[in-house]
Amino acid sequence: MRRREILSLGVAVGAVPAARLLAAEMDAFPHDMALDPAFVPKPAPGGAPQVLTRDIDRRTITAVFDRFIPGDELGPSASAAGCVEFLDAQLAGPFGQGATLYRAGPKAVGEDALMQKPQFIATPRERYETGLRALEAYARRTHQGSFADLKPEQQDAILTGMEKGEIELAPEVNTRAFFELMLANAREGYFADPLYGGNKDMAGWKMIGFPGARYDYRLYADRTGEDLGLEPVSLVPKA
Amino acid sequence: MVSKRPKADVVVVGLGWSGSLMAEELTRAGLNVVAIDRGPWIDTSTHTPPAVDPDELRWGQRKEFLSPPRDNTVTFRNHAGQTAAPLRDYGIFELGRGVGGAGFHWAGMAWRFSPWDFEVRSRTIERYGRRKAEDGEMQLQDWGVTYDTLEPFYDQWERIAGISGKAGNIKGQIQPGGNPFEGPRARDYPTPKLKTLRIMELFNKATTDMGLHPFTIPCANISEPYTNPLGVSMGACTYCGFCLAYGCGNFSKSSPQACIFPVLVRRPNFKVITRSCVTKVNKSSDGKTVTGVTFIDENGHEWEQPADIVCLTAFQVDNVRILLNSGVGKTYDPKSGEGTIGRNFSFQTVSGTDMWFEDEHINPFIGTGGLGSQIDDYNGDNFDHSKLDFIGGAGILTLARDGAPIAKAAALPEGSPRWGSGFKKAYAKYYRNYGTIFNQGCSMPTRSATLDLDPTYRDKFGVPLLRLTYDYAQSDRNMAKFTMDRAVEIARAMGAAHVTGFNFADKAFSTAVIASDHVIGGAVMGDDPATSAVNPWLQSWDAHNLFVVGASAFPNNAGYNPTGTVGALAIRTAQAIHQTYVRNPARLA
Numbered sequence: 001m002r003r004r005e006i007l008s009l010g011v012a013v014g015a016v017p018a019a020r021l022l023a024a025e026m027d028a029f030p031h032d033m034a035l036d037p038a039f040v041p042k043p044a045p046g047g048a049p050q051v052l053t054r055d056i057d058r059r060t061i062t063a064v065f066d067r068f069i070p071g072d073e074l075g076p077s078a079s080a081a082g083c084v085e086f087l088d089a090q091l092a093g094p095f096g097q098g099a100t101l102y103r104a105g106p107k108a109v110g111e112d113a114l115m116q117k118p119q120f121i122a123t124p125r126e127r128y129e130t131g132l133r134a135l136e137a138y139a140r141r142t143h144q145g146s147f148a149d150l151k152p153e154q155q156d157a158i159l160t161g162m163e164k165g166e167i168e169l170a171p172e173v174n175t176r177a178f179f180e181l182m183l184a185n186a187r188e189g190y191f192a193d194p195l196y197g198g199n200k201d202m203a204g205w206k207m208i209g210f211p212g213a214r215y216d217y218r219l220y221a222d223r224t225g226e227d228l229g230l231e232p233v234s235l236v237p238k239a
Numbered sequence: 240m241v242s243k244r245p246k247a248d249v250v251v252v253g254l255g256w257s258g259s260l261m262a263e264e265l266t267r268a269g270l271n272v273v274a275i276d277r278g279p280w281i282d283t284s285t286h287t288p289p290a291v292d293p294d295e296l297r298w299g300q301r302k303e304f305l306s307p308p309r310d311n312t313v314t315f316r317n318h319a320g321q322t323a324a325p326l327r328d329y330g331i332f333e334l335g336r337g338v339g340g341a342g343f344h345w346a347g348m349a350w351r352f353s354p355w356d357f358e359v360r361s362r363t364i365e366r367y368g369r370r371k372a373e374d375g376e377m378q379l380q381d382w383g384v385t386y387d388t389l390e391p392f393y394d395q396w397e398r399i400a401g402i403s404g405k406a407g408n409i410k411g412q413i414q415p416g417g418n419p420f421e422g423p424r425a426r427d428y429p430t431p432k433l434k435t436l437r438i439m440e441l442f443n444k445a446t447t448d449m450g451l452h453p454f455t456i457p458c459a460n461i462s463e464p465y466t467n468p469l470g471v472s473m474g475a476c477t478y479c480g481f482c483l484a485y486g487c488g489n490f491s492k493s494s495p496q497a498c499i500f501p502v503l504v505r506r507p508n509f510k511v512i513t514r515s516c517v518t519k520v521n522k523s524s525d526g527k528t529v530t531g532v533t534f535i536d537e538n539g540h541e542w543e544q545p546a547d548i549v550c551l552t553a554f555q556v557d558n559v560r561i562l563l564n565s566g567v568g569k570t571y572d573p574k575s576g577e578g579t580i581g582r583n584f585s586f587q588t589v590s591g592t593d594m595w596f597e598d599e600h601i602n603p604f605i606g607t608g609g610l611g612s613q614i615d616d617y618n619g620d621n622f623d624h625s626k627l628d629f630i631g632g633a634g635i636l637t638l639a640r641d642g643a644p645i646a647k648a649a650a651l652p653e654g655s656p657r658w659g660s661g662f663k664k665a666y667a668k669y670y671r672n673y674g675t676i677f678n679q680g681c682s683m684p685t686r687s688a689t690l691d692l693d694p695t696y697r698d699k700f701g702v703p704l705l706r707l708t709y710d711y712a713q714s715d716r717n718m719a720k721f722t723m724d725r726a727v728e729i730a731r732a733m734g735a736a737h738v739t740g741f742n743f744a745d746k747a748f749s750t751a752v753i754a755s756d757h758v759i760g761g762a763v764m765g766d767d768p769a770t771s772a773v774n775p776w777l778q779s780w781d782a783h784n785l786f787v788v789g790a791s792a793f794p795n796n797a798g799y800n801p802t803g804t805v806g807a808l809a810i811r812t813a814q815a816i817h818q819t820y821v822r823n824p825a826r827l828a
Contacts, residue, residue, distance in 0.1 A: 100309055228600075
């Protein structure tokens with residue numbers, strides 16, 4: 001039996017009706033050694049927003065990300081580097097759906113303290129939906145304006161309050177954890193391979209001196225302690 | 240309806256390092272082997288060629304090579320008075336997603352345990368007296384095998400895996416450049432040690448100046464082209480830095496895929512059933528043997544796989560959970576101390592320090608999963624504990640592993656801004672000037688550490704999750720503090736400008752806080768059926784045709800990564816089966 005058949009067993013293989021009842025069994029060497037298409041990296045789709053479809057949500061997250069990673073002499077801002085598009089694509093995929101998470105209830109009282117880490121039954125997508133709305137409502141309540149329209153100092157004050165756990169956006173939002181989620185995703189967008197929509201022109205990698213997906217450093221490994229000045233390389237094929 | 244498959248000589252449950260090493264031995268000896276793995280088929284050219292592998296978001300952050308908690312997780316609590324909660328996201332259990340198990344995504348430190356680690360109890364009593372070994376909390380017991388017994392099997396595993404390294408002790412002769420504290424070896428590693436990178440140069444100089452004994456960590460990252468005894472060829476490592484959580488497109492990292500599958504899958508007496516989860520071992524009517532296993536395929540259909548011999552070779556927690564769900568053996572009761580299934584969970588007691596240099600060029604992007612320098616001066620019983628409030632120790636090491644830019648964004652000197660222009664400035668400066676000293680400490684089991692079945696939470700098949708009750712032993716906590724202080728001294732001697740020590744054991748243990756991923760025990764080996772689930776051949780005391788293989792058998796954890804010891808034990812068990820057990824199916828003596 002060939003590998004292609006093995007992997008597709010049970011997914012309704014018309015030509016082999018009996019296969020439905022067989023477990024996926026392999027009893028010969030897989031002759032097909034070609035790259036499994038499911039394992040080819042998939043570029044972020046681009047185009048219209050899929051999850052962050054409300055203009056106000058996009059304005060809020062853009063403002064937050066650009067306070068996390070502002071444009072300056074070291075490189076572009078998070079949004080200019082594509083981090084908002086990165087986030088939208090991530091939230092539209094398995095990450096946003098919480099596809100790997102164990103989400104069965106109940107969520108026990110004291111669970112977060114026991115784990116020393118907040119745990120969620122809500123998906124990251126749901127957490128963004130409630131979190132961004134609560135953040136916007138908080139800005140309007142305390143500063144009489146949209147978060148995106150506040151002065152940078154006012155935005156920083158709110159973000160710092162969230163980071164330190166000094167403010168609560170809404171009872172249904174774990175404010176500190178929401179801050180950490182946004183910060184983690186901003187960093188991912190800025191430093192992940194450009195394939196995923198962020199790190200445009202490998203700006204994040206250039207900033208720190210990471211040469212990207214080069215895969216072979218044997219020519220350089222012996223030059224210890226040198227600034228090698230390597231230009232980054234990404235998984236996106238050159239046009 | 241349960242469908243029944245044709246009977247096999249041996250069914251192997253889980254095709255990671257243990258399962259593939261055993262399947263190779265047993266099929267070579269002529270037995271029919273059926274392996275059942277929960278995950279899909281995953282291999283190098285088909286799934287992780289160099290064009291796919293170096294992707295930190297996908298593999299490092301999203302952990303797509305790990306089995307997702309959704310499918311299989313554990314519940315956890317520190318002590319029996321608490322209600323356990325499920326681990327909902329990835330944590331310390333880094334189970335593999337497909338065939339090859341965790342052996343496909345591991346980093347590659349390829350250690351042998353020290354002779355002391357196998358005889359912790361008797362050697363501690365011998366050197367320091369009974370009170371040191373019996374402190375009222377720790378539950379120490381010897382393994383029933385010694386280092387000398389295991390040495391030839393370590394050697395075989397190292398040959399199959401192609402391990403790179405430099406011996407420190409060949410037949411009692413101390414070798415310059417190696418680890419002078421290691422147990423005597425018959426011969427050197429099959430491939431030379433890897434290159435010495437910048438952070439290692441700094442560590443080697445500082446520790447040598449301090450009178451300590453640095454050496455290059457033995458690695459399953461191969462330093463030169465190599466053909467193993469099975470005739471499988473591997474390539475030289477390119478120092479790409481993408482090992483831990485990644486596959487290896489070069490065939491340079493030893494894995495079941497790189498080292499064993501190419502011959503195993505060609506054998507007509509070997510079959511593998513993928514995407515199928517074994518839920519229990521089936522007991523015979525008299526309860527003295529087992530008749531095979533029950534598994535569920537990806538369509539939810541239940542199957543029986545009969546076999547003369549059952550080898551549980553799944554990840555540590557899965558081995559224990561299958562035993563508990565099968566009712567084989569008696570569940571450990573921490574109150575009475577009776578029962579053996581679920582006894583002696585242990586982990587790894589980790590401390591160390593982060594360090595940042597001014598104007599260095601560490602070039603962290605050049606690296607290899609297991610590569611680094613280590614000192615064993617404070618590991619095991621290599622130093623005098625007479626005046627210390629603990630036993631054991633830690634391998635103190637620095638890593639030349641990866642420069643993963645997403646992960647390292649969190650590694651900035653204390654006081655650096657976490658966001659804003661100040662963050663960018665700090666990260667631009669310190670990304671190439673950062674290093675870490677990691678103390679991989681031993682872990683001693685306690686009387687109250689337990690693995691049993693959770694009363695509330697279940698997996699996607701409705702099978703109860705495993706419940707872990709555990710916290711660090713005080714001896715381990717004291718050890719971690721002691722070794723953290725040593726790491727800080729070394730970091731200062733290396734010339735680091737900013738040094739921040741860390742100690743995971745200065746607070747309660749949590750499965751969600753990833754100090755390490757080396758989980759141990761629950762079906763431990765020994766020569767006393769009252770305190771061990773399996774005998775020194777990893778044969779169940781309760782059913783002589785059941786073998787439980789893997790880190791679940793370790794009665795305690797050493798200050799080293801477990802894979803080499805897992806490999807050695809698996810080969811030894813497989814040889815005992817085909818050389819002795821099949822001729823006389825009974826308890827091995």
